[in-house]
Amino acid sequence: MDPSMFFQGWAGIGRTLVVGVLAYASMVIALRISGKRTLAKLNAFDLVVTVALGSTLASILLSENIALAEGVTAIVVLIGCQYLVAFTSVRSKRVARAVRSEPTLLMRNGEVCRDALRRSRVTEAELGTVIRNSSTDDPSKTAAVILESDGSFSVIPKSEDGDADYSDAGLSA
Template sequence: MIEEMLFQGWSGIIRTVLVGALAYVGLIAFLRISGKRTLAKLNAFDLVVTVSLGSTLATILLSESVALAEGLTAFAMLIGLQYAVARGSVASGRFARLVRSEPRLLMHKGEILHDALRRERVTEEELLSIIRSNGSAAADEVAAVVIESDGAFSVIPKPAGGGAAEFASADLPRRG
């Protein structure tokens, strides 16, 4: 029993090395063909594809019931679906809004937008922590905080001097 947990024979190791190397080469080839966007984490769909590719590679490597051809087909399908979603997003604004979230303003000119925090499920304490982790001691040192499409936070400092170069928020959705 213990021996089987530690070593089940050379055939499994040889299969893992051979199929693993071929699956890796296949994945790299598919990624080179599909372009940089495939692994970009711009939205939830991009993240799902990245995680799914890793999970598929692990399954190909460790599951003897999954043949290399099936694994490569899964890679092609995932990358093809990601490509279709990306193309659809570029071609149609309506489709783009359906599949990805828009950035949301959480704080503007020192004012915390509580409705936006609630909608994005961010607490005020988390917002203040994000501001501190970006080098600002207090919220009044910040022009804006935005939660981006990928869930990352952008902290925009107030301009030095506060003169004519005031932060312009016209291009950010303020749905609070």
């Protein structure tokens, strides 16, 4: 076993410390300037940017081939692109439709919306798991199950006075 896989010298550790602190500080500053929306994870596009930022930071820290200035530039480019897409999607419905998915109604008043399940690639068994993991563990007591645009599920229990109407909530079934 090669001992260099455990320790290659103090220079690499020193570089990681210095570059790590500076890259982290740069990313925090860039994120503060760009605003909370940058890491909101409201949809799949936001998640991709968040993962890309983490990957970029890791590359800056661990790759001696990437200079701090290049890494910080990459972080600023990703945050700038995210800011630009969020800015334009608020002002343009066309851009918003291109980068955002809408929530999908998977179950309404205890009845499964099979076409929505199929389009969302969710099985009835997975839907059952979501319901069992919620505060309402009985499908007949479930007003709605919604696949949110960020990939999470919302389970809405039926109210005590009857069924809820979600027909005007902007959900696709």
